[in-house]
Amino acid sequence: MTTTDPNNVDSDGDGWSDEGDDVDDNPTQWEDEDGDGYGDQFNGFLGDSCPGDFGHSYIDRFGCPDTDSDGWSDLGDAFPLDPTQWADRDVEVYGDNVNGNNIDAFPNNPTQWQDSDGDGY
Secondary structure: OOEOOOOOOOOOOOOEOHHHOOOOOOOOOOOOOOOOOOOOOOOOOOOOOOOOOOOOOOOOOOOOOOOOOOOOOHHHOOOOOOOOOOOOOOOOOOEOOOOOOOEOOOOOOOOOOOOOOOOOO
8 A cells, every 4th residue: 555645646535645545536445455346444435344355235235245236245135146035034035025036925924925815814
């Protein structure tokens, strides 16, 4: 890393010259070791929750691996291989997203997941 040099510009005002700043236009970030675009300073704006792992999650954590590219980190995604589902409140392997695959008709009841006759039971 290079500290601010009078001959170099620090356009985001973070104390690091643009030449040595891995995260442009973010005054709270200056280093991005894994190169995913989220800075390693966790407490700064868009701080990387997984600074040692390249990732593009942005909903529950910034910068963590997101295998199915749905925005949820693999750590916070109940279905890390299905981009149409990410939550399962009752933990019975049917998803809570009504527009996704393998929909849970009863997301708060772990003993029920399908309503084949449409009667609500």
